[in-house]
Amino acid sequence: MHKVSLPLGMRDEFGMQAYKKHQLEKMLEQLLQQHDFMRIDTPLLEYQEVFADFDLKQRRAYHLVDNNEAVVLRPDLTLPIARFLATNNFDLPRKFYYVGERFKIAKSLSGKYNQMTQAGIEIVGYTSLKAELECFFLINCLSRKFLQGRVRIELGDACFADAVLDSLTKDAALKAAIKKQLYQKNIPQYQKMIAPFVTGKQGQFLQKWPRLFGDEATVLQQVSQFALPAAAQLIINKLERVAHWLKQLPEQPVSLDLSAAPPQTYYTGITFKGFSDDISDYLFSGGRYDHLLESFQKKAEPAVGMGIDLELLTKVADFDIPKPKADLLFFEPEQLSEVVQICQQHPNLTLCLERDLQSAQQTAATKHVKLFRIDKEGKISDAT
Ligand SMILES: N[C@@H](Cc1c[nH]c[nH+]1)C(=O)O
Numbered sequence: 313m314h315k316v317s318l319p320l321g322m323r324d325e326f327g328m329q330a331y332k333k334h335q336l337e338k339m340l341e342q343l344l345q346q347h348d349f350m351r352i353d354t355p356l357l358e359y360q361e362v363f364a365d366f367d368l369k370q371r372r373a374y375h376l377v378d379n380n381e382a383v384v385l386r387p388d389l390t391l392p393i394a395r396f397l398a399t400n401n402f403d404l405p406r407k408f409y410y411v412g413e414r415f416k417i418a419k420s421l422s423g424k425y426n427q428m429t430q431a432g433i434e435i436v437g438y439t440s441l442k443a444e445l446e447c448f449f450l451i452n453c454l455s456r457k458f459l460q461g462r463v464r465i466e467l468g469d470a471c472f473a474d475a476v477l478d479s480l481t482k483d484a485a486l487k488a489a490i491k492k493q494l495y496q497k498n499i500p501q502y503q504k505m506i507a508p509f510v511t512g513k514q515g516q517f518l519q520k521w522p523r524l525f526g527d528e529a530t531v532l533q534q535v536s537q538f539a540l541p542a543a544a545q546l547i548i549n550k551l552e553r554v555a556h557w558l559k560q561l562p563e564q565p566v567s568l569d570l571s572a573a574p575p576q577t578y579y580t581g582i583t584f585k586g587f588s589d590d591i592s593d594y595l596f597s598g599g600r601y602d603h604l605l606e607s608f609q610k611k612a613e614p615a616v617g618m619g620i621d622l623e624l625l626t627k628v629a630d631f632d633i634p635k636p637k638a639d640l641l642f643f644e645p646e647q648l649s650e651v652v653q654i655c656q657q658h659p660n661l662t663l664c665l666e667r668d669l670q671s672a673q674q675t676a677a678t679k680h681v682k683l684f685r686i687d688k689e690g691k692i693s694d695a696t
Pocket residue numbers: 388389390391432433434575576597598599601616617618619
């Protein structure tokens with residue numbers, strides 16, 4: 313007998329949950345098509361090199377070998393799209409979307425699956441913050457449509473930490489170590505590392521930094537008390553402007569987090585996450601990545617994108633799932649041509665496969681639907 317269990321982190325999807333995810337995908341696709349996004353499907357398997365510059369937790373990717381070349385099951389969908397853009401001569405700017413599987417070996421006992429369906433968008437070729445605003449506009453649409461407007465948008469900036477730390481030291485290793493402790497909110501270690509700087513100009517800010525997250529107005533008020541290095545202050549000004557624009561969206565809570573790690577190492581500007589306070593993981597995550605295409609081609613292209621966790625959205629989305637309830641058509645095998653005609657005329661009929669009429673009637677009663685049969689003239693009559 314063969315094994316019936318699945319490899320760790322894998323699952324079968326079926327029934328209502330699978331159907332709901334598919335419906336959600338269709339609705340999402342409709343929204344994105346309406347907003348002029350073009351679909352891209354890239355393969356599941358890519359050369360390992362595609363992900364190499366950005367690590368992307370390669371230790372947690374599925375590594376395979378194809379003709380002596382190292383390949384991986386894609387752990388991210390943005391890098392394959394960057395690879396795709398570098399090899400196809402598209403006129404830019406342009407907006408793309410995708411829906412597909414990504415594979416990442418989850419930490420053991422985390423309860424997470426290793427294969428997840430992710431949807432996402434990539435807006436390529438725009439330097440303006442309007443590209444970020446389109447992401448927020450879409451999050452807001454989806455939040456109101458599926459989550460009663462409960463999605464909070466949290467803003468950050470991938471360059472903020474460096475803008476602060478560059479004013480303290482040139483020591484790259486020290487900067488990396490401070491960031492690591494800050495991002496992990498490992499306060500005792502963080503305090504130890506910033507100790508040499510607390511009497512300096514940024515001292516008070518450094519002490520407060522790990523707690524600078526939460527409602528945007530509160531964080532902006534707190535941060536306004538510090539004299540930040542010029543580069544960091546410019547980022548704060550930008551975040552303040554964006555937060556102000558964002559608040560024009562209906563039912564849209566906004567937060568700031570100045571002490572979180574950027575969700576991906578390829579981000580170069582504003583980063584954001586969308587989550588609902590009653591769910592621990594985030595549903596949306598994205599940012600600007602103006603240098604990513606340089607890994608694949610000579611020319612850099614400005615770009616902004618976001619991933620949408622379709623699994624989580626399926627779990628928490630609240631919407632009426634259209635579930636057609638079809639009546640049954642009982643037929644004899646020699647009536648197949650009549651079946652075709654009748655089904656064309658009555659699209660709400662589905663084939664009843666029971667051998668005899670009595671079993672068909674029982675099935676119809678159990679399913680609470682009507683039963684029809686085909687008479688000698690090829691007409692349908694009620695046989696419930
Ligand atoms: N690929 C990113 C999301 C994203 C899309 N575009 C830009 N960022 C992620 O999985 O977190």
